[in-house]
Amino acid sequence: MDDHNNSGHSRRDFIRRLATWAAASAGLLAGISLLRQFVPRLTQYQKRFKIGRNNNYPFNTFTYLADRQLFVYRDHEGIRAVSAVCTHLGCIIEKSEDGFQCPCHGSCYNKNGEVLSGAATKDLPWYSLHKDPDGQIVVDQGRLVDSSQKLYL
Ligand code: FES
Incomplete structure (x- = not known):
């Protein structure tokens, strides 16, 4: 029992x-x-990084930064940065004669990152830039700007 x-x-x-x-x-x-x-908000703050000084970038050229997956464009007025990640499914775009093209599904963007054709429906994002007191350019991928906005040098 x-x-x-x-x-x-x-x-x-x-x-x-x-x-x-x-x-x-x-x-x-x-x-x-x-x-x-909360993770996306935390990682947004980690999306600020230095890309060196402006004279690292040749004039009137899109320079690809593979480790940051973006293109930096410098002209005689200033400098801008655009994402190199296709807005369709995230492949890395390549520079073309008139802008950019995606090797995955053929999306084409003009040099302002606007979609011209292909599977992508959203334009490429441009990032806010500022100059640090040490003279280096800082990219802030958490803040998007218009394609015409540049950091004047
Ligand atoms: S990932 Fe670029 S077109 Fe599909």
Whole structure:
């Protein structure tokens, strides 16, 4: 009889522990998904980086920065930076004679990053630039600007 009661107790204890574990796991998963909502905002602040001095960039040329997946364009007035990531499915675009083209599905953009043809429907984003006190150009991928906006030098 006592053995029967003991096994009933241990079964109830086991079920209670299992329920506690399941509730704790559900709480943990809910907490993780809540934290993930803040990740894009946190990474946005990490999207600021230096790209060197303006004289690293030749005039009237789009210079591709592979590690940052962007093109930097410098003219005699200033400097601008545009994303090199195709707005269709994220392939890296290439410079073409009149602008840019995507090797994946053929999207074409003009030199202002506006879609001309292909699968992409959104223009390429241009990023805000500023000059740090140390003289280096800083790209802020968290702040988008119009394609005509440049950092005047
Ligand atoms: S990823 Fe560029 S056209 Fe599809």
